[in-house]
Amino acid sequence: MYTILKKKKLSDVTNEMVLEAPHVARKARSGQFVIVRIDERSERIPLTIADYDRAAGTITILFQEVGKSTMQLGTLEEGDHILTCAGPLGNPTRVDKYGTVVCVGGGVGVAPIFPIARDLKEAGNTIISIIGARTRQLLIWEDRMRTVSDELIVCTDDGSYGRKALVTEPLKEVLEQRHVDRVWAVGPAVMMKFVALTTKPHNIPTVVSLNPIMVDGTGMCGCCRVLISGQVRFVCVEGPQFDAHEVDWENLLMRMQYYKDEERLAVEYWKEHRCRLEQAEQEAEEEKHRHG
């Protein structure tokens, strides 16, 4: 059992949580993830380790409520527990002194890009960060990103904050105007795909962190497999970071759609179930008052 020590709502649908998980914190490094499971009936879902505190034995996770599991996780409060937290999984970021690095984070992808940018900055790189979200409300960790970036470009799809643009637009300009040695990008798969397309003509090595569907997260099922230069690779063990120019994006995007119907069904089932539960609780409460 792992206790939720802190919970912060960053937007209506974005949550930041600090979990007590000393066994993960002692080894965690940027780029790695954990598999969490809420209760006996929950699925195992991967979440990036957005930050960690070895001394305190805690890790920070960040998630958007997009499906049943993340919605349920979002209902938990400080002091609540979750059943599983396995990790740290995947390979850490290969940190080196590359020169100038552009770090691109989209949506909740800003959270995982943060420790990567921090490590790269500490290693002596010049960091230009580009972060974006659909709209102002969904933009996270601007302040944190500022502390680890030499330059920070903020954009939103709808122009409600910062520049009205997709992250690839400022990225393209930076690549045209400046010397850049490496690009790191984390965000929705479609965004990462377009980052790959943007950096490709400039021939700039680009690293992305992939987010396929996973089950165990330890290399025993192959659910997370992707095609890298035509080869089958397991993201949970061999990734999650890969050379963006070698990823078969169509294959990844299509595999991520596979359980769409079931995901919708799970949300419906859960909402209905919750509704009924709340109703029952309310009735019990009223009953108590009537008799009390």
Add this chain to the structure above:
Amino acid sequence: MAELTPKERMQIPRQEMPAQNPLERRYNFNEVALGFDVETARREAERCLQCKNPTCMDGCPVGVLIPQFIRRLREGDMAGAVMAMKERNSLPAICGRVCPQEVQCEAACVLAKRGAPVAIGRLERFVGDYELAHRTCPLVRAAPTGMRVAVVGSGPAGLTCAVELGRRGHQVTIFESLHSVGGVLIYGIPEFRLPKWIVHAEIEYAMECFGIEIRTDHVVGRTITLDELLADYDAVFLGTGAGLPILLNVPGVNLNGVMSANEFLTRVNLMKAYLFPEYDTPIKVGHRVAVIGAGNVAMDAARCTLRLQHMRAEKEGGEPGQVYIVYRRSRQEVPARAEEFHHAEEEGVIFEFLTNPVEILGDEQKRVRGLRCVRMELGEPDASGRRRPIPIPGSEFVMDVDMVIIAVGTTPNPVVFLNTYGLERTKEGTVVADMNTLRTTKPRVWAGGDVVTGAATVVSAMGAGKVAAADMHRFLCGEFSESEWWPAQVKAHTAGA
């Protein structure tokens, strides 16, 4: 009961195992084989001739005292039967259900040559189930030795090793990467063959009796490395199994609707996807499903598929669909346990023997729409002694399927070996270990089970756990030291050599 003569004993027919009706059981995940009642068990036990020089025990990888437990069983001394059983096997309720008895103890029974062998496996299960319900045999722990042991992996190899060392008074901690202990017993073998409550009950009981600590969610190699374990513990046992699925090397493996049997079974068994949406993990089941391979894993995948199809039809209407087992050799070579093969046929799984997949075909949305196969014929025996299947030219055809489950084997998952040095492995990825002691080339590290042999059986993994525990105990008692650990000698006596 009066003593029977051998002749009378041989006239008793081998008792049938009561089982759920094949037509009914396709609609549920409840256990198929229902177990003997007392009378049937006694009658079957009466068939044993109590040979002066019993051969059955030689067929058992852990050397269960077969004649002894059977004699006590038929004398009505259940506590005695349990005691005799537990002397060599700590998990009889599990072994009785999953061991391939027809090639082990029962093959070695003298009655096998004269008709039907004693149903040793079914009797073993009976004794195991009795003990689960009555707990007559208290597990006694030796005085604490103060020595600390780490066991990596909680499958049958790791569990047996932990129990054997715990019994001898050592302090054991098990590190398991999943959220649940039991290895394949939990994530692979389905509920209808091995109910999970049995696995949980057996493990919890033993862990409690021997004060064994369990740390789930610990992926050794990532959460903690083998070298870190060696710094903290006096000895380490690796029982991490062979959990890495081998995928087919044919075009189309990354299409939607193609999955490893490991993924399919993990979703269904460990995550209980057959109860979706009450449980969160979903599983999609095709209407025409091809399972590639014919081992236990393939049978389990096929039979789970068949159940999910029938449960869907019951809920949503429509036809359940078909499940095919596609196997490149013939009926005679099927490696699965005889009972599972038989049950699969009874339930309606369709077998395509002498057939090998060459390509998985997809539609525009990159979902499986067919499986291109070639027919095979059997040629000369290969290294495994089985006749080698060779493709028949011009025999290609397309099977109309919408899902493909790959069950052609597994190799050891290499994650445990990350960031560790000096532990030699074969080119197949298995750990090099001395046959007699299961010492690896890395001092103070032993290994056993599927991680050493490649995918094998529950009972051979248990046997390995025992062999290693015996040698580890000698080490922990100071009978030999780390400096007497000769990696070169380990290599010379490698299990595979």
